[in-house]
Amino acid sequence: MKQALEANKPLAAAADKPPLLKIANIETLYFDRIYALRGLTLAIREREIFAVLGPNGAGKTTLLKTIAGLLKDQPNKGTIEFEGRRIHRLAPERVSGRGIVYVPEDRGLFRELTVKENLEIGCWGRRGREVREDMEFVYGLFPILAERGEQQAETLSGGQQQMLAIARALLRRPKLLMLDEPSLGLAPLVARTVYEALLKIAQTGTTILLVEQNAKLAFSIADYGYIMEAGRIVLEGTAAELQQNQDVQELYLGLGGQDASPKGWRLYKKRRTW
Amino acid sequence: MDLIQSYAEELKLIRKPFTKVWVWGLVLAVFLLPLYTDQSLVYIATLVFMFTIGTMGQNLLIGFTGQISFGQAGFLAIGAFTFGHLVRMGVPWPLALVCAGLVAGVFGLLVGFPSLRLKGPYLAIATLGFGVAVYQIFANSPLLSGGRMGLTIEKLEPFWILSAEQTYFYLYFLIAGLFTLLAYNIVSSYMGRAFIAVRDNDIAAEVLGVSLTRYKLLSFAISSFYVGVQGGLLALVLGYLEPNMFTFLVTIDFLVAVIVGGLALVEGSILGAAFVVLAPQVLAEYRALVPMIYGLAIILVLIFEPLGLAGRWLKMRLYFRNWPFR
Numbered sequence A: 001m002k003q004a005l006e007a008n009k010p011l012a013a014a015a016d017k018p019p020l021l022k023i024a025n026i027e028t029l030y031f032d033r034i035y036a037l038r039g040l041t042l043a044i045r046e047r048e049i050f051a052v053l054g055p056n057g058a059g060k061t062t063l064l065k066t067i068a069g070l071l072k073d074q075p076n077k078g079t080i081e082f083e084g085r086r087i088h089r090l091a092p093e094r095v096s097g098r099g100i101v102y103v104p105e106d107r108g109l110f111r112e113l114t115v116k117e118n119l120e121i122g123c124w125g126r127r128g129r130e131v132r133e134d135m136e137f138v139y140g141l142f143p144i145l146a147e148r149g150e151q152q153a154e155t156l157s158g159g160q161q162q163m164l165a166i167a168r169a170l171l172r173r174p175k176l177l178m179l180d181e182p183s184l185g186l187a188p189l190v191a192r193t194v195y196e197a198l199l200k201i202a203q204t205g206t207t208i209l210l211v212e213q214n215a216k217l218a219f220s221i222a223d224y225g226y227i228m229e230a231g232r233i234v235l236e237g238t239a240a241e242l243q244q245n246q247d248v249q250e251l252y253l254g255l256g257g258q259d260a261s262p263k264g265w266r267l268y269k270k271r272r273t274w
Numbered sequence B: 001m002d003l004i005q006s007y008a009e010e011l012k013l014i015r016k017p018f019t020k021v022w023v024w025g026l027v028l029a030v031f032l033l034p035l036y037t038d039q040s041l042v043y044i045a046t047l048v049f050m051f052t053i054g055t056m057g058q059n060l061l062i063g064f065t066g067q068i069s070f071g072q073a074g075f076l077a078i079g080a081f082t083f084g085h086l087v088r089m090g091v092p093w094p095l096a097l098v099c100a101g102l103v104a105g106v107f108g109l110l111v112g113f114p115s116l117r118l119k120g121p122y123l124a125i126a127t128l129g130f131g132v133a134v135y136q137i138f139a140n141s142p143l144l145s146g147g148r149m150g151l152t153i154e155k156l157e158p159f160w161i162l163s164a165e166q167t168y169f170y171l172y173f174l175i176a177g178l179f180t181l182l183a184y185n186i187v188s189s190y191m192g193r194a195f196i197a198v199r200d201n202d203i204a205a206e207v208l209g210v211s212l213t214r215y216k217l218l219s220f221a222i223s224s225f226y227v228g229v230q231g232g233l234l235a236l237v238l239g240y241l242e243p244n245m246f247t248f249l250v251t252i253d254f255l256v257a258v259i260v261g262g263l264a265l266v267e268g269s270i271l272g273a274a275f276v277v278l279a280p281q282v283l284a285e286y287r288a289l290v291p292m293i294y295g296l297a298i299i300l301v302l303i304f305e306p307l308g309l310a311g312r313w314l315k316m317r318l319y320f321r322n323w324p325f326r
Helices: A002-008 A011-015 A058-070 A094-097 A113-120 A131-141 A143-147 A158-170 A189-204 A214-221 A240-246 A245-252 A261-273 B006-010 B016-029 B037-066 B072-088 B093-116 B122-140 B163-188 B188-199 B202-207 B211-240 B249-262 B266-282 B289-304 B308-322
Strands: A021-030 A034-044 A050-055 A075-082 A100-103 A178-179 A207-212 A224-229 A232-238
Touching: A002 A143, A034 A058, A034 A075, A034 A224, A034 A232, A050 A058, A050 A189, A050 A214, A050 B308, A058 A094, A058 A100, A058 A178, A058 A189, A058 A207, A075 A232, A094 A100, A094 B202, A100 A131, A100 A158, A100 B188, A113 A158, A113 B188, A131 A158, A131 A189, A143 B037, A158 A178, A189 A207, A189 A232, A207 A214, A214 A240, A214 B163, A224 A240, A232 A240, A232 B163, A240 A245, B016 B163, B037 B072, B037 B163, B037 B188, B037 B211, B037 B249, B072 B093, B072 B211, B093 B211, B122 B249, B163 B188, B163 B211, B163 B266, B188 B202, B188 B211, B202 B211, B249 B266, B249 B289, B249 B308, B266 B289
Parallel strands: A050 A207, A050 A224, A100 A178, A178 A207
Antiparallel strands: A021 A034, A021 A075, A224 A232
């Protein structure tokens, strides 16, 4: 399903454009002493899908929260620039106003409100005819939401909740959509539906930054990937390159043969190619 | 069934012709109340109107924005004494009433600041501290509270052909009506949506561009404005103020009114205010029972009817609309 996307968008040409989001050397601390991100640097180019992979506790969610401005007084060090303007230490609603919308891991739905009311709050602060167009686009993307309009958000299934969360984020017209583990807790088939929708969203020109544990799924749509470990980016490359990397194959794709075991992990730690 | 076709329709308060009929019928019935009842009932109705305003303010804060505040007695006292002092200084009472609301609103803004850091029970304790502190300040400073004699305020002159009670009745009916309309409009505006978003999921609200700081503070300010205005009206109807009228029990009254009436329902505030005013009147012979009745009412409502009296009313309407299906 990726070829359709790549046809629209020559990758090589995009590389020399200035990045949409530029993160340089950021440090994020919890409680003033626990390092979650240590000197992390990455760049996100327009109209591409980026995936950030890594084990538990690597700081993936912290990275997204730091960008979204949800952590008070963080990042401690370093700069985050969006479209050439600094956004670090900005209040979350201002970051959102610049066009970065974050979909939290727990989906952050207004659980007691109906699907329609959730979407209406997604349009908050917007007016005019575009709102209706966006509503129609969203309903076209996820027809189930139109069907379930009057249902309470908490009564939806996991997949439908995820769709609602993404739909609500889209109604802010994001330039950069940040998703925290969109496949979490979803049946493989449902996760695939969600990912197909993400691909369609990317085709409309929205840049997507994805944090994911399910590497196979992430590589199926991502153009570029970052591997995080202990608060740093340890490896980066196009999705194709990463999938060729031996360590990625062993640890994330489960292609390592008999080495994919606790013993293999110990060997990896000893080897530590990055 | 009733699909909303346009935004103009969504903003309408009354959507169906039949609703219009009974709402206006109800307004008319209340308007003519003094003609077919005695003075004491008219006075009680006046108190209900007055209490409705503060309850609505409290409901905007607790029900819609989800910020628990136990400082209502403090705002009420600030509103009442501001009104009292201004009227004694010769300020006309309508202006003094607005000032009472504004001063309470400013204090609401200040008390709102802890809400930016605190949540749930912690915020409740912080605001409780405010309410108790205000009471203590008024109780211990004769300059503010008028000393042992309290503060006497000139009452309204009877207007035109009306008796004094009827003057108060119609005036308070009008003011409560205005504040009800205002509350409905706040709730259905972008502001109301922001309040609801903050209540249900503050992270999601922030991510969607709602400023937590602004809307939490705004909610506190609006809520205390309402309560402050009620304080002014209280001073006007009683003609007399002393600090003992603003103990913690008043805060409990507001809380009971909001919960029994119905959280996050504007019409619930009216029913809740009626409950809180009427219960002590009905139980006039057994005053000691009133707090027990309140406690029991809260427990029963939370178990059996979480949306309160207004929720029951909504269900009844739904039942008749769908009749004979259920």
